[in-house]
Amino acid sequence: MSTDLAHPDDHQEQLLVPLAAKDVAELGSDGEQLAALLATALHGLALLRTGRATAAELATAIEGTTGLLERLEAVRDASLRQPAAKDVSHADLAKAMHLESRATAQSRRRTLLNKPVGDLERWATGTVG
Template sequence: MNTDPAHPDDRQEQLLVPLAAEDVAALGSDGEQLAALFAAALHGLALLRTGRASAAELAAAIEGTTGLLERLEALRDAALRQPAAKDISHAELATAMHLESRATAQSRRRTLLQKRPGELEKWATGAAD
C-alpha cells in the first residue's frame, strides 16, 4: 500500500497491524488489498466525524467499506465451513457471531452449509482461480 501523502504538505500517520511474518507471507498481496479497503473505511469514518465529507468522498467510503465487508463476510463463512468449526457448539457460535439465540446461530450455519461457497469465500481460503 502506498503511504506517500496525497499532497507534499500533508503529514501521513500510519496505523500498525501487528501480524506474524508467516501470516504476512500467507496473505501475499491480499493483505495489501484488505489494508487499502480498511484504510478507505477509516478515512470515511474520519470524514464523517469531522463533517467535512464531499459526496465523492462518501461514495469512495461506501465503496471501500462494501468491499471490506464482502471480504470479511467471506472470511467468516469460510471459517464456518472448516472441519474444525464442527467442534464449535451452537452456543459458542452464537456468542462468536454476537447473536442472542443459539437457535439463530444453528440456523445460519445450516443455511450456509446448504449452499456452495462463493468466489470471495474461495478467495478467503486461497482456492480462488
C-alpha cells in the first residue's frame, strides 16, 4: 500500500506502511482511505512544526485527523466487542488502553458493551450493509 504525495510538486520520499500483502488485499479501499487520512494528519504535523500552516491547511489537518481518530476508535471498540476479547483480563486491558487502573478498563468496557454498535464499528468489522 502506498499513498500519493499530498502535493505532486514535493520531491519527498514516501513513507511506507509495512503491511502484509494479504492484509492489504483484505482492506482494499478502506486501507487506502486510512493511509490518506494518516498522510493528511502527518502533513498537518509537519506544518505545525514549521509554523507555516494557513487556516485552510489547519482545517484540512483537523478534518483528516478527526476522521482518522474516529476510525481508530471504531477499530478499538470493535476489538473490545469481539468474543475473544472477553478473555482479556481487566489488568491486561488497562495496560493495552494505557489506563492506570483495571477498574477504569472494566468500566470503559462495560460502558461500550451497553451501547449499540455504531456505523464505524460495522465499517471496522466489514459488516456495513
